[in-house]
Amino acid sequence: MPRPLLTARVAALREQRIAQQRLRLRRTVLRRDGMRCEVQDAGGGSRWLLDFCGNDYLGLARHYSVAGALQDAAARTGAGGVASHLVCGHRTEHVALERAVADWLQAPAALLLGSGYAANLAVVQALLGKDDVCVQDRLNHASLIDGARLAGCALRRYPHADAEAALRQLRAAPEGAALLASDGVFSMDGDVAPLRALALVARAQRATLYIDEAHAIGVLGETGRGSVAAAGLDHGAVPLRLVTLGKALGSYGALVVGDADLVRHLAETARPYIYTTALPPALAAAALAAVQRARRDEWRREQLAARVRQFREGARRLGLPLLDSDTPIQPLLCGSDANALAMAAALEHKGLWVAAIRPPTVPEGSARLRITLSAGHAPRDVEQLLDALAVVRDAVAAGATPAAHA
Template sequence: MPREGLSDRVAALRERRAAAHRVRVRRTVLRRDGVRCEVIGEDGAPRWLLDFCGNDYLGLSQQFAVTGALQDLAAREGAGGIASHLVCGHHAAHEALEREVADWLGVPAALLFGSGYAANLAVLQALLGKDDVCVQDRLNHASLIDGARLAGCALRRYPHANAEGALRQLRAAPDGAALLATDGVFSMDGDVAPLRQLALVARAQCATLYVDEAHAAGVLGEDGRGSIDEAGLDAGAVPLRLVTLGKALGGYGAVVAGDAGLVRHLAETARPYIYTTALPPALAAASLAAVRLARRDHWRREKLAALVQRFREGAQRHGLPLLPSDTPIQPLPCGDEARALAMAASLERKGCWVAAIRPPTVPEGGARLRITLSAAHAEADVDRLLDALAASRDATL
């Protein structure tokens, strides 16, 4: 029997995705102006849309101090990271950012990575091996799941936000080292992990608790320190955490922060850290400016929280069944993929850009509109979206 050709396999898989309404298409953004984007439409013509699907929660990506820091250092130091951190790529801008993040979070040490995905791979690969176990929430980000696979450890998953389930999984794997990993805020549901209960479970089972704060840092907690701070926990309870720089902080990259010994071990052994070029210093300078603004500008979080409340109250008036979330991530369940796509297309015709999220990003039957809010939005923007959502819902019933 002849060997299957990869081109034939890929074509067949795409046909299957198309039949299930799961083909993914990139959209090209020509320009951004705050929360407005000029986007190439399906007809090839550009049009301006209100962006309700990005992760720029604090509106820092175009803030003048942030972009100014990037431009200034790029003009002096160039555009690239030149080499890996352990060769000659570690710049003073990287060092300053790591120290600022560690101080912000109240932890001993921090380590800069090129992306949150790479950082999660690094943490799990460097800390776990084939005789160990990683226990994870069923709705964790894909990078945490892939990190466990890369590590070669046993991967056990518990029902979403179920601390008792985490306890059962840890008890079932008593040998070797154990890492309990969870998102702080879940990227597709917008809810917050039960961190206090998970910290108790980790302590009782001698496991290390690792929290991915990608969608919480900058948004939750005192001075935006994240869901760990919001839960009243410290570095003793959560020895390692991930903070991404490309969401509420408006830049690119990620920082793993926490116990100094663990962070040093990552710097010396984590393959996604050792074998890649360092982040461009100019991007680190931009993120340093953004962290300082996030710490200082409490009004950004206050405005964002008020917009979230306004949106949820308006959704209730319109009879829009949102998932329970008090974060900037506000999912609207649609049931099936076809309806999610139809509603997203209807919203776009009304000038609002909202992403239709489909399996496998979410569980089967969980297709939804993932609506995200930013401190850069105005109340009028939220009201316009609510009216557009109600009209699109009615048009697709």
């Protein structure tokens, strides 16, 4: 019996990914202990690896105050969100988190959503329509691009970090509302957007500037208020920001923070907010504990910055081809997909877990190791990684590495 066309297409596309060395496989983490994790292997066994690919930048995901807040709130409120916020799912824990994050970022209002992806869809879909334009950095997160497609607006993408090109795109746009959107810290390159220049462009063209702070919040700026604060800007210049809770804040969910009228409009009209169950109150309580810890634990940012400096100085001595980044995201260019996979496999053989990132996540020809650092890493951990990278680089060049993980 012939297979349905869709099934045949899916099978053919998978074979194509295998041939291109772009198959993505999930790895199962059995246990975590600090920055080490026990990972199941393909044969059913497991091994402990030192994690250099997660986004727990401040080491809060397993902190006792965050986990304790989760457990205490779950005992009071249960495991689920019960209903959407506009039905009967809006709880005091959600309100407390929204108020705390708005206060932290010195903004009028905040709205809690289920994930950063959903939040970006919500913002663009609720604010723009077919007669409007969304101008974006070419290296923005996929959720911002998908949000523009969902909105049905015109999508214009400018060369990475080129504010003058953004200006040209806005000037050439048709009449209608304009949203200028950019990551604050770019998730695969680790560099920071030219926010002051983008703010000037948005003001000159009467566009609304929206910044995705996913990889900046908790890490950059005074008390970890993100890339907008680090650039000396406020909510007047940047009316909307995205704050994710699943990276430096070690929890789950996201908030859109900024202008009260815009935030209220999202709460009343954004489909990813209206038509989904509220975040479990216990997760909101855990995130609130993480926000409080991130605000006051300046030593975590200092320790993280020290690990970044240590790694970059060591990589420079070794001649490793890093991209220009002073954030916890440290991309090491590998050239081909095969090289990136081989280096990741060789590092895993040495007990280190580093992600090989390939197209379409990054542009063609720019496969890389995405090395991420955390306040939870000790100096000896970074030295172990540097020593391994020096050996692995030479082994890949000589063609002598373990079989690559797809």
